[in-house]
Amino acid sequence: MKHYDHIVIGAGVIGTSVAFHLSNLGARNVLVLDRATIGAGTTSQSSGILRTHYSVKENVELARKSWSVFNDFAAYLEDEEASCGLVKCGYMIVAGEGDKLEPLRAALNQQKEQGIPLEILNAQQAGELLPIAQFEDAALIGYEPEAGFADAYLTATSFARAARRRGVTIKENVTVNKLVIRDGKVSGVSTTAGDFTAQNVISTQNIWTPELAGWTGRELPVAPERHAVLALECREAPYTFSMPVFKDLASQGMLYYRSYGGNQMLVSEGVVGEKLNAADTEQGDIPMDYIVNVGTQVAERFTAYETAGIASSWTGVYDVTPDWNPVLGALPGVEGLILGYGFSGHGFKLSPTVGKVLAQSALGLLTDVSLLPYSIERFSTGALLTGKYGLGAVS
The missing domain is CATH 3.50.50.60 (FAD/NAD(P)-binding domain)
Structure with missing residues (x-):
């Protein structure tokens, strides 16, 4: 033994x-x-996705310390060949008029108090960073330049x-x-x-x-909970690596987006998913109703994606606490x-x-x-x- x-x-x-x-x-x-x-x-x-934006202040601290590691990953591991696949493109979060506006304002103020580099943007500034999106309904836009995504x-x-x-x-x-x-x-x-x-x-x-x-x-x-992720392709309005990760609190599903390379965007919901009876990492079915619903929300923010096609999709399982x-x-x-x-x-x-x-x-x-x-x-x-x-x- x-x-x-x-x-x-x-x-x-x-x-x-x-x-x-x-x-x-x-x-x-x-x-x-x-x-x-x-x-x-x-x-x-x-x-x-890598971000320090959280409305739970304790998570902000965990995320901030983690970001410093991702930002200098090979040196942290003392391995020059180590990689986390970091794409440093920033993180933008938007709320419209409604019940998410004041919570977002409070979370952004909290981040500032915790020393997170953060900017408040107007619609024009947001459009310059993410030109494939429209921001006519945006009541508050936060931008975190020190963020992005990795592997x-x-x-x-x-x-x-x-x-x-x-x-x-x-x-x-x-x-x-x-x-x-x-x-x-x-x-x-x-x-x-x-x-x-x-x-x-x-x-x-x-x-x-x-x-x-x-x-x-x-x-x-x-409890295990399954979530679907879609990769949409649109040659007319490619979501490039230089464009920020985007969180849309104004959408029904609180959608999040990021570049997926080439002409593709990755998109998924940020709400409660499909409850599973037992742990299961196998790929689940993605109902057509879900695809249509998410696609409709995407097109409201990214108008060129009204005719986008699905390049790929997968499901992931979260370990969810109360x-x-x-x-x-x-x-x-x-x-x-x-x-x-x-x-x-x-x-x-x-x-x-x-x-x-x-x-x-x-x-x-x-x-x-x-x-x-x-x-x-x-x-x-x-x-x-x-x-x-x-x-x-x-x-």
């Missing part, structure tokens, strides 16, 4: 970030286990390589069947590749977190177990800092960002991290 000091369950972008940061903080006996391969689960389904799979594999170079063992295609707990303390895991002992386990199981709930006998609020924000830190009553789940669509953009603070927590160090607001106990105390825009992947 092989012993490790720390075992990380899950080799997505969060788990590999945890492994890298454990090793970077001095841990030398770390094992990562994944039921599939590095970054092959929900990480591979990410739209990759979640590249990020995860780069974190994994950097971790391996520091001595971390990563075992792929190994399923964890049980967390072993003795006298209220973690003592290891039982897997399809045998048993491994450890005094610390960091769970980044994502949509498979209900398995952990079964192993611990504890309630871990989370307040659409993650659970981070220790599970009270189970010594040696650290939780990192429930990212509800935010995981990739927060992954560098989340990985670091979970590693710090596992090592008993002071965390760069307080984990108290992200404690699982908030669901029983009522101190929820609910965003100002309602439920959905904006927070």
